[in-house]
Amino acid sequence: MSSSSRQRALGGGGQHVLDYLKRMQAENPAFFYAIQGDNDHSAGNIFWADATSRMNYSHFGDTVRFDTTYRTNRYRAPFATFTGLNHHGQPVLFGCALLLNESDASFIWLLQTWLHAMSGRSPVSITTDPDRLIQMAVVEVLPQTRHRFCKWSIFKETQEKLAHIYQTHPTFEIEFKKCINEAEIVDEFDSCWESLLDKYYLMDNEWLQSMYNARHQWVPVYMRDTFFGELSTTEGSDSINSFFDGYVNAATTIQLLIKQYEKAVASWHEKELKADSDTINTMPVLKTPSxxxxxxxxxxxxxxxxxxxxxxxxxxxxxxxxxxxxxxxxxxxxxxxxxxxxxxxxxxxxxxxxxxxxxxxxxxxxxxxxxxxxxxxxxxxLTLPSQYLLKRWTRNAKSGGAVDECVPELPSNSRVSLTVRYNNLRQEAIKFVEEGAKSIHIYNVAVDALQEATKKVAAAKKQNSGGTQGSSLANGDNREMHTGEENRTMPFQSAVSFHPISSPLKFL
Structure with missing residues (x-):
């Protein structure tokens, strides 16, 4: 769909989203959104990330998946997402975008804006669809990040390009995926690839030749020196983005998008809480005396x-x-x-x-x-050395964290400090809940303390009703950023160190 026809089809959908974003930021100054595009913003590109997404990135921003499924699957809503993996291996959200007016510069703007919202720290690795415009944008905006193409997208396109082979030789797909997923050394992959092409008389196939030439960006055996957070060889062969599976599809309109977005966010939050509970309250069966x-x-x-x-x-x-x-x-x-x-x-x-x-x-x-x-x-x-306990996979992955360890004292009237205070309080609240739920006695003490704290906060609000609220605008070239922060890069600490094309290892 072209930009003009897309805009005509969208109607007032862009404005509907924009109204939602303004309302969300008024409720929480740590909510970030930005607009690129036309003067009235109704058909401009929009990016947003809520406070939880930004906090999640501080803990799990080592590997990122950038999904643009709408471009190939004819989605009615041009919905792009940034996701990652939390400490349970579940999808976690780092931001969303609507690309209502797509151009060559759109992906560069989007990556730059997303990076700004994520405190300016690049991930170790990023997985995207195999798209030339996206590849160019990653090279420009994230030059130190290892860029990988999504296997699922390549398998899907291979099935389309080699439809005649898939129909006449049902075994080809199984052997092709096995060659990609199971090769443990480069020589094994090369030998397997050559045998496969020879067996099915595909030595001169242009598509497979182009895929082989790009093998360093999608075949796992070439990517294993870099952290991608995958827990099995077959992971990643499914759709690149599972966060919105079952919530957003090709029939989802922009008017319906926000409702589905909120449902997905709530659902994954619930699943994370359940996984936290299972981890805390159940002891797994040990299989060795080790x-x-x-x-x-x-x-x-x-x-x-x-x-x-x-x-x-x-x-x-x-x-x-x-x-x-x-x-x-x-x-x-x-x-x-x-x-x-x-x-x-x-x-x-x-x-x-x-x-x-x-x-x-x-x-x-x-x-x-x-x-x-x-x-x-x-x-x-007899015990695991500390350097092999990656914090991002532990039950304490969110303890400590970016804000309370790194952010210096800021003037009380600084807009940046709104986000700092919000995130600090959120972290302390999480610790309080975790400790308070451990026994009925501690729970009762915690409830009493919360009720007392509620009274004190209410009293403080009466004394000082003129608290700092609102948002600031940072006008740039052909874009507006709306956020409760000034244009400042905040300190960042993740569970990993950030080094280009290397293992992102920071430990307990």
Whole structure:
């Protein structure tokens, strides 16, 4: 759909969204939105991120998924989203946009605006649809971020481009996906790819040749040195954005979008609370007598622990054999019984208690692999060294955090401090709730304390009714930013350090 026809089809939808955003920001100055486009803003591009999205980014902004499904699936609402993964491996929202007036500069504006709202800190990695305009925008706005194309989009397009092969050779799709998802080393992928093309007489196919040329941006074996937060080899082969699945689809109008957006946000908030509760209130069944397993059960969220436990149990079938010892570094060969041809090499530094595996699972997912765990077993390392406990996967992923550790004291009349105060109070409230729910006695004490605090806050409001509220406008070239902050980059601390094309490892 062209920009002009899209705008005609949208009617007053853009204004409907804009009215909602103004109302939301009036209620909470940490709510951010920005507009690019025409003078009356009714058909201009719109971006927004609520306070929770911005706080979530401070904890989980290491890897981002930018979804523009509307461009290929003929959505009525040109709805783009930024999402990530929380400490339970659930989708978490980092912002939304309506691209009502798409142009070559739209994606650059959108990425710049989103980055501004996220305190100016780039993610380690970003996954997008394989689109030339988006690729150019990422290179310009996020030059240090590792850019990956969504496998699901590539598989979908391959099915369209090779429809005749898929119809006449039902086994091709299975073999193609296996080649992409299961190759553990580059040579294995290259050999498998060549065999596949040779078997189905596709050596001269232009589409597959172009996909092979771009392999460093979508084939997992080439991306494993960078954190993407995926917990399995098949993850990511589904649709890039699961946050709004079941809520927003091709038939969703802009008038209906906000209602569906709020439903999705509420639903995922509820799912996160349930996952938090399950983690806090249930102890998983331990499968080994290992102190390491018990340690992990107490530190990780439930889903992450299950993934770790799977790797730990697999060490029983993956013995480590010493192949080289240079004093400081000892090299081990680790292979599953019967699969010696798929062995991995682990290099272990006993002095620093560090190990690196050729499978690079830890770098890619932030969870330690069975191969390193086998070496730990052989070397009598009984508990997980702290450098292998990535904070973003723990039950305390949101403790501490960006605001209360990093933000300096600000003048009481600074608009930036509105956001700081909001986020500080929110963090303290979360801690209060977590502690207060642990027993009936503590719960009763907490309720009494809240009621007393409510009275004190009400009394303070009567004494000082002229509190700072409102929003400021930061006018730039062809854009307006509406936010409760001035144009200032706030300090940022995530559960990871940010380094280009490297493992984002900050630990407990």
């Amino acid at each position: 102190p390491m397993e018990k340690q992990a059960a107490n530190l990780y969220t439930r889903r992450i622990f299950m993934k770790f436990q799977e790797e730990l149990v697999e060490t029983l079938a993956n013995p480590a054999t010493k192949i080289e010892d240079s004093g400081m570094i000892t090299a081990f060969r680790v292979a599953k019984f019967g699969e010696e041809h798929r062995a991995h090499t682990v290099r272990f530094n006993a002095f620093e208690m560090k190990a690196n595996c050729s499978c690079q699972m830890f770098e890619f997912s932030g969870i330690i692999c069975r191969h390193i765990l086998s070496v730990f077993r052989a070397k009598n390392v």
